[in-house]
Amino acid sequence: MKQISFIHAADLHLDSPMVGLKHLPANILSRVRESTFAALERLTAAAIDHNVDFVVLSGDLYDGEDRSLRAQSRFRNEMQKLLQKDIPVYVIHGNHDHLDGSWVHLDMPANVHFFGSEVEMKTFHTKRGESVHLYGFSYQHRHILDKRVDDYQKVEPADFHIGLLHGNEGGKTDHDNYAPFSIKDLYEKQFDYWALGHIHKRTILSENPPIIYPGNLQGRNKKETGIKGCYYVTLTEFGAEKEFIETSDVVWDEISIDASSLHTFQEILHLCQLTIERLRKSGIGTLLTINLKNININDSKEKQVLNTDLYELLLDNENDEESFVWTVQLNLEDQLRFDRKNLINEADFYTELFATIDEYQIFDDALAPLFEHQLARKYLTRLTETEQKELIEKAEKLLIGLLYQ
Incomplete structure (x- = not known):
């Protein structure tokens, strides 16, 4: 039976500046700013542990068109680890790291294969003899608004056909409509797998064939909540199996707490602390937004302490935790209700x-x-x-x- 396996990841945004977090303690801030690199290291380790045939990266490796030297160097180091295991990597660039940017180049190892600005096909042969055709293109400039999916043409013969595309499924209003496509467009190409990028929320558009956004590798702000990661995929002539692999080193989370049944500061503090412990993840840091709703405290002194001291108490000792849960925002909402x-x-x-x-x-x-x-x-x-x-x-x-x- 013919079979291949690979890692599919996208939107690494290496060396993302993580703006607006300077108020964090120095050690937590440092870990947050290193988190995109830690996520890349977990991807590399997963590829080696699963002994995959290759890796595909579907755009936005770097956070900006200047591609910092630090980001390039760290990426190169991880690719060298894969080179030592004879694992090739196929890369398209997206709107953030487009080809028209200006940067100082660092050469990449020979196992890293970049797609150019026009849709092209690259051939890969496994050690067992399976043949794979991979199709994709890199953004020449930041704004690619035309329908580039029409340029993907299946080339036979090959055992498997995989499309790499950094773009937006038509009709999604919360994202820039770059390289738009429809699911029907992708079905018509009759590929075995579509490795998508651009949307940071993990989304499976189709099971057969798999059309997948893996989401970004590491959340970068409070809108990118939850565990992030990549997919380990096995393709055979009978279908696909996939496994989501967690890569986040720091997770953004948001939770609402109903305080309507609580009447003292102590009760509210205890409930918040219990919630924080429930959200703690072993070996992973958490940046948490708490929305404390329906506050029902009438005592003026207790209400004052709630506004001035609750936040600081929730941060106690978190600075020393490897699996920290750091409250970055505490929103207090009392039971005020109004009718226009x-x-x-x-x-x-x-x-x-x-x-x-x-x-x-x-x-x-x-x-x-x-x-x-x-x-x-x-x-x-x-x-x-x-x-x-x-x-x-x-x-x-x-x-x-x-x-x-």
Whole structure:
């Protein structure tokens, strides 16, 4: 029976700056900034442990078009480990590490094969004699908006055909619509596997044939929650088997805690501590956002302590934990509930306030100092419609809460 095995990963974003985390203790901050490299090392170890035939990396190896020397050097070191085990690596570049960037080049080991800016096919033969055709292209520049999937053409003969594509399934509004495609487009190519990249959330678009986004190798902000990793894939003439391999060294997590049944600071502290212990993962650090909802404390002193001391107490001793759970954000929400109609009946002011909120359309102007900043704009992406709506809702709640105080 003909059979091949490989690792499929994407969106490594090596040396990501992890912006906005300078408030972390030095040792935790250092570990977070090293996490993309630690994830790469786990990928390499998995490829060696499983004795795979090859590795495919579907775009955005590097976080920026300048491809830092540190990132290139660390990537080269890991590829040399695979070279020693005679494991080749097939790479496409995506929108973040496109070919038009400017960087100082470090040569890569001979086992690393890069695809050019036009769709091309590379041939691989296993030691057992199976033949594999791999198809893909690298982004020439950051914005590839045309439908490049049409350029993928199956070339026979080969035992297996694998497509590498860094792009966006049509219709997804939360991501830039780079190299768009539909599942139907990929079906029509009659490949045995599609190794996708660009979407950072692990997603299986199809089981047969497998059309898979493995997600990124390491979460980089609070929107990229949960364990990240890659897929170990075995293909035979009868189908595919896949196993998700965890590579995250640091995990982002978010949890909501209902405090409506709690009436003292001690009860709330205890519940938060229990929650933190439940979320602790052996050998992995966690950066946690806690949304403490329906706070029902009436005692003014206890309420003051909740606002001033709870956060610090939750951080106690976490600095010394290898499997730390560091609370990066604590959101307190009391049981304030409001009905727009009732508020409008209370005062005409609310009619004007809600109208202003509903008609707010100047996000670009409000955020211009950030998005036009010479340094900040390199690390920012435009807010989606969903994110804009969430910000407006939070602002409304904050305003009403302050007015009621």
